[in-house]
Amino acid sequence: MISGGEAELDCSMYIGEILMNDQAERQTGVALRGLVLTLVIHLLGGCGKSPDEIAAQDKARSERAIAAAQAELDADQKKFRQMASGELRVPSPNVMASPEPSPSDAPNLQPIDAKGVAAPAGASAAPAAAPWSAENVFSEVAPSIARVHVMDSSGRVVVIGSGVVIDKGIVITNCHVATRGTKLAIKINDSVMPATIQLADEALDLCRLNVAGLSARAVAIDSVTSLRTGQRVYAIGAPAGLELTISEGIVSALRKVDNGTVIQTTAPISPGSSGGGLFDMSGRLVGITTFQHRYGQNLNFALPADWIGQMHARRPSEAVSRAPFSADAGQDSSPATLIVGQWLCRDWISGQAGQYSFEPDGSLSIVMSGGRVANLKYRVSGKALQLSDAKQGGAATIEELNARKMVLHGRNQSIACER
Template sequence: MNAHLKPYFYCAGFRETGTASDHPHLINHLKQLSCLWLFASLFIVFTTLPTEAKSAAEVFADVSGSVVVIHNYDKNEKLQNIGSGVMLASGKVATNYHVIEQTGKITVIYKGREYPATPLYFDRFRDVCSLNVPGLPESRITIGSTHELKTGDKVYALGAPQGIELTFSDGIISGLRQVDKGFYIQTTAPISAGSSGGGLFDENGRLIGLPTYFFKQGQQLNFALPVEWILDLPNRVAVQDTILSADLGNVYQVNALEERQDWGGMISFCQNWIKQKPESGEACGYLGFAYLQRGDLSLSIDSYNNAIRLRPDYAQYWVDLGAAYGREGQKQKKIEAYRQAVSLNTDYAVGWLNLAMAYVQNGEVERAIDAYEQAVRITPHDASSWYHLGLVLSDGGQFDKAVKAYQQAVRITPGHALYFLSLARAYGYAAQPSESYEAYKSALRINPDYSDAWVFLGVAYDKDHRIAEALNAYLQALRINPDHNTALFNLGRFYLETGSVEKGMAVYVRLKQLNPEMAQLFFNTFNKLMFSKNAL
């Protein structure tokens, strides 16, 4: 089966890089919590971002007039299938191909009136088609983009399961799997039989996909194909369907095994699939994924290489191969695989993100910056990508650019305390204390028990010789985390500088238990203070 149809939820590279050891710039950030003198400087750039999400009632009011019922009659004009469709601004209707498959006659029902319809463009391969419906009013529907989605986003499904009434359900995105042009969506929004071909809308009422109802072995799997496939239909006229109908069932079954994390069962299933169809790159790709999850890295690499041999143009396989190489410690091969992925699809955000992380791990900061910039170009509403771009820009000393990245992160996700902490520290590098203090306070408003924010706020006060405020910040940090190394170090230094040597040395004893390296640094600081006083 061609990989274009693949609802691939897993992005192996993200899971591969999901620990602190995979992010040297994050490690540096943690190390910097043990130092007194590190700040960052940022300045603000404002851009237009999505408006506040609409309520469910507002979304329904916007989109309910855009969904139609589709009747599929056989050659004897006997009704054989009922599905849903979405009216486009062009006056055409989009739906799943299986809704109109093997039809003799098609009609569209809209507001009680029946309109004759004929297929305009169709792609059995992706299970999507458009219909020409003369006389049907144009829709005011707004087209969204699956590239702007993230797991956890609110979505709404609208269809006509009984061929009469509209069924409106809500849920969240539970998975996004990269496919050609966009992302295949898995959602918790219930989709009933007959709702196939209806609309899946984001929280602003924009069309993002066509729900496809599927029920297999007692488990309902709610999928929606990407809206980009509707837009791409005119370019797919020449696409020929070369897959067996059984392959679609294989995809759903292997996804069900993945959901249960039954890697052994998934391996056996894929091996049988390959025996039945040795030319299936899809089967090899899933087999590589299952081996990767089980930790059989050499077998995973072999399977992905087989998938690439069969489908060398499919970027996802190259990314997954890179992940397998990364886990095996083959850094250069990992980078080359990610490079190949983005050369095949320059708008593949997952590929650019994994490549950026690989460059960071390899110490290639400038190349990492370039790759992160490509990622945020493609997914400008992904706060995490902006944040990581800010980290690597800071690592490269490009603080003016870093501020723009951090500011984007906090504007997109204003409830994330770490983003504000990074912004605050960056203002420190720019010698803008008032902006720095405000950002620290924003972080602490979000999370009053954020000990790191209290510590760095204390450092900022310390730098400005606001000793009482600095001392209070350190004490707040220690109230939350009595073993916070940096807070202890700075509190102990305060004791030494104010002549409370016994209290200072008590801190030294505690630090020696918690962090011998920092205890030695504290001891050196003590000696310097004593030497300075004796010299006077």
């Protein structure tokens, strides 16, 4: 019996009626009726299964799939711990050390023709080829998508993110992923390899990772100027550590900021997606998936791929093993002491700049470039910066803090400050 509201369907009765009428009358109308009833029975889940039973089966299948993915993730994390402790050795390829990045190392953003070949300098782009399906985009770029594991000194994985191969031996990811620990490793195409930060630009929240011996091909890169609102895009990364996950959406808006244009998209992303790729309908990298609005629906954002080339104009940060809090010789290196004073800060997401004045008594005055003033209270506990006013509170993570520089990441904010 299949329950549905107040009515109940007896599967055996309907199947018998279908067969009897089909044999006796053999009329088209009856045959169609039989087909429809059979489809209804299948859609309801089969004879003798209630909707609750069907839901329970679906839940069990989902739980088994998640458990299998978690088991694979646990096995990978064991490899990372062994690699960090020296138990697991990765063969050292016979390659030369990577040179310091130079402007000539910037990824090529030349127009790409319908076959994916870069046009000669100064040439205009050829007419766009027919859009690829999600299946074709995934098949093209999946071998170039990495899962990034950030570990502490003991080899314990503390953060999982995503990355994209943009050059030989080079993976791009977010700095708010790569700088959260002391050691880095990536998993790509079933291979686990150690990585180091080659270039970090916290102001843009982009880090270039050097992965010796990485043979995965680089993706094609295109400018955000090629995008139009409403255009279909695909996000590929490792949300919740589930590597090589693709989601589909559209460009819902192109948000202008001081340094360029941030992409707002409905392509779903989750924690772990940070550093992954946002691709257009030709499989070209147009953005780096970075953050989402927690209190909205389908409010996801990607940094423009154009910023990858702009990183070269900035001073490389220290290696990933640097201490998050550091002071000059003879100074107190506690964050509560280092933060006191005046800072010139800029939020690269909103493009807003302001002067932040942290006082020793825990008061904070913010004067924005437009003249707006905010008076808050603050408290520092480890890497956590708690902020509050008379009505509500908030929090940010102190990613880096020294006598001259501070980097903060909060909900929908990434703030770089200097004295």
